Amino acid sequence: TLESTAGSATDPADRAAVPVAAIVPALRSAFDRGVTRSLRWRTEQLTALKRMLVERSAELEDALFLDLGKNPAESQLTEIGIVLAEIDHTLAHLHRWLRPRRVAVPLAIAPASASTLLEPLGVVLVIAPWNYPVQLLLAPVVGALAAGNAVLLKPSELAPAISALLAALVPEYLDPRAVAVVEGGVTETTELLAERFDHIFYTGNGTVGRIVMSAAAKHLTPVTLELGGKSPVYVDDTVDLAATARRIVWGKFLNAGQTCVAPDYLLATAGVSAALTPHLIEAIGELYDGDPRSSSSYGRIVNDHHFARLTGLLEGERVLAGGRSDERTRYVAPTLLGGVARDAPVMQQEIFGPILPMVQVSGLDEAIEVIRAGDKPLALYAFTNSKTAARRILTETSSGAVGFGIPAAHLSVSGLPFGGVGESGMGRYHGRRSVETFSHEKAVLRKPLTPDTMKLVYPPFTERKDGF
Ligand code: NAD
Numbered sequence: 001t002l003e004s005t006a007g008s009a010t011d012p013a014d015r016a017a018v019p020v021a022a023i024v025p026a027l028r029s030a031f032d033r034g035v036t037r038s039l040r041w042r043t044e045q046l047t048a049l050k051r052m053l054v055e056r057s058a059e060l061e062d063a064l065f066l067d068l069g070k071n072p073a074e075s076q077l078t079e080i081g082i083v084l085a086e087i088d089h090t091l092a093h094l095h096r097w098l099r100p101r102r103v104a105v106p107l108a109i110a111p112a113s114a115s116t117l118l119e120p121l122g123v124v125l126v127i128a129p130w131n132y133p134v135q136l137l138l139a140p141v142v143g144a145l146a147a148g149n150a151v152l153l154k155p156s157e158l159a160p161a162i163s164a165l166l167a168a169l170v171p172e173y174l175d176p177r178a179v180a181v182v183e184g185g186v187t188e189t190t191e192l193l194a195e196r197f198d199h200i201f202y203t204g205n206g207t208v209g210r211i212v213m214s215a216a217a218k219h220l221t222p223v224t225l226e227l228g229g230k231s232p233v234y235v236d237d238t239v240d241l242a243a244t245a246r247r248i249v250w251g252k253f254l255n256a257g258q259t260c261v262a263p264d265y266l267l268a269t270a271g272v273s274a275a276l277t278p279h280l281i282e283a284i285g286e287l288y289d290g291d292p293r294s295s296s297s298y299g300r301i302v303n304d305h306h307f308a309r310l311t312g313l314l315e316g317e318r319v320l321a322g323g324r325s326d327e328r329t330r331y332v333a334p335t336l337l338g339g340v341a342r343d344a345p346v347m348q349q350e351i352f353g354p355i356l357p358m359v360q361v362s363g364l365d366e367a368i369e370v371i372r373a374g375d376k377p378l379a380l381y382a383f384t385n386s387k388t389a390a391r392r393i394l395t396e397t398s399s400g401a402v403g404f405g406i407p408a409a410h411l412s413v414s415g416l417p418f419g420g421v422g423e424s425g426m427g428r429y430h431g432r433r434s435v436e437t438f439s440h441e442k443a444v445l446r447k448p449l450t451p452d453t454m455k456l457v458y459p460p461f462t463e464r465k466d467g468f
Pocket of ligand 1: 130155185186352420425
């Protein structure tokens with residue numbers, strides 16, 4: 001058993017330990033009874049979720065500060081605001097997305113009409129990580145509810161304040177018959193993964209992604225895996241380096257670098273690296289009040305394990321800026337590393353922290369070679385005014401997304417699919433893609449019994465039947 005807010009517990013005081021094994025059947029029963037089917041229920045849930053985010057904003061901001069030292073303005077922009085935008089976009093378009101879509105039929109079976117219909121999958125599981133613990137749990141839930149599913153939410157145990165808060169708030173605002181939260185870590189998630197779901201949506205690292213996919217395979221459950229990786233940023237000499245530096249510094253040091261779509265490392269020629277470095281240092285000063293350590297705009301590392309990992313990555317590297325850290329407060333300064341070797345430890349893993357290694361390349365050819373030598377990244381960023389360079393980057397590399405002139409912001413565009421490729425994941429979400437992810441696209445064919453044109457294809461095949 002475990003602490004959870006499942007089932008009928010609407011009053012927080014009633015929240016008892018409910019066995020995981022009892023939660024999924026309760027959700028399935030609600031789905032089977034049609035609780036989640038109607039467009040009205042779906043829009044009510046989305047509206048209630050919106051109300052929760054607005055009414056309980058201050059509590060969410062406080063919990064995000066406790067877990068990650070996030071500034072409330074950053075929490076609004078990158079967590080609460082993103083989910084609110086997803087809800088608004090979905091409410092505005094859901095009716096249209098759910099309309100059956102007609103498709104053409106081949107002449108041989110005319111007259112007939114063919115169409116597709118999005119139907120809900122059933123009971124879906126959403127497993128979230130700690131780095132954007134509100135956004136990455138609730139943005140998929142928007143799609144799951146909009147598609148008419150019952151949903152089980154599993155927040156990350158590494159953001160305990162948010163996990164506890166959402167476990168209390170979700171049953172207060174959303175229909176407890178069809179939406180439940182299970183808190184916990186490896187033990188509880190392992191227990192959950194033994195159950196049969198109709199879809200599992202997992203965000204986090206690839207090692208656990210593989211565990212999730214193996215567990216899902218036992219029930220033939222489809223999965224969406226939103227994973228990470230090393231997202232490169234390429235800069236050439238055709239752009240304004242001061243403006244470029246501000247964009248890179250913003251995307252890299254947001255949430256103290258603990259962002260799945262943060263630029264992981266920088267590729268540039270020796271000349272561009274040398275010219276860009278003072279601008280990067282200046283931008284760090286500008287964005288973090290001259291002193292990131294005392295700036296309320298700069299976050300902290302999530303736990304001691306990641307703190308030790310990150311400070312370890314600095315060993316033996318040439319620090320151009322930052323490099324300082326404080327174990328007690330888990331502060332790691334925004335750090336620039338120069339002349340980093342392609343085989344350095346910092347280039348062997350996703351950094352997921354405020355360290356930006358600069359790797360020198362001879363030009364675009366070598367930059368493309370470096371990118372192609374690694375796993376396909378979640379995102380790739382380029383700062384160039386050269387049309388040829390932009391075209392080559394688009395066509396000669398593969399990544400979940402490409403951002404020209406701006407890192408990370410593509411995930412705020414609800415009309416763009418968000419997801420990885422290869423090691424950075426499978427499947428996509430946001431906006432219409434979320435609804436599609438949590439739906440089955442059912443094929444429907446209708447043909448009147450008269451005129452019976454099928455006579456042309458029925459056996460016996462004693463005479464030639466052309467036209468089919
Ligand atoms: P995490 O440690 O919070 O783990 C994610 C989830 O997996 C948690 O809910 C956790 O309880 C669960 N989990 C952990 N071990 C498990 C196990 N053995 N079995 C079953 N479940 C288990 O977060 P994390 O993995 O450290 O997150 C960081 C990674 O996630 C980075 O690689 C980052 O790039 C990636 N990420 C990707 C996206 C995206 O949208 N693609 C977003 C954020 C983070």
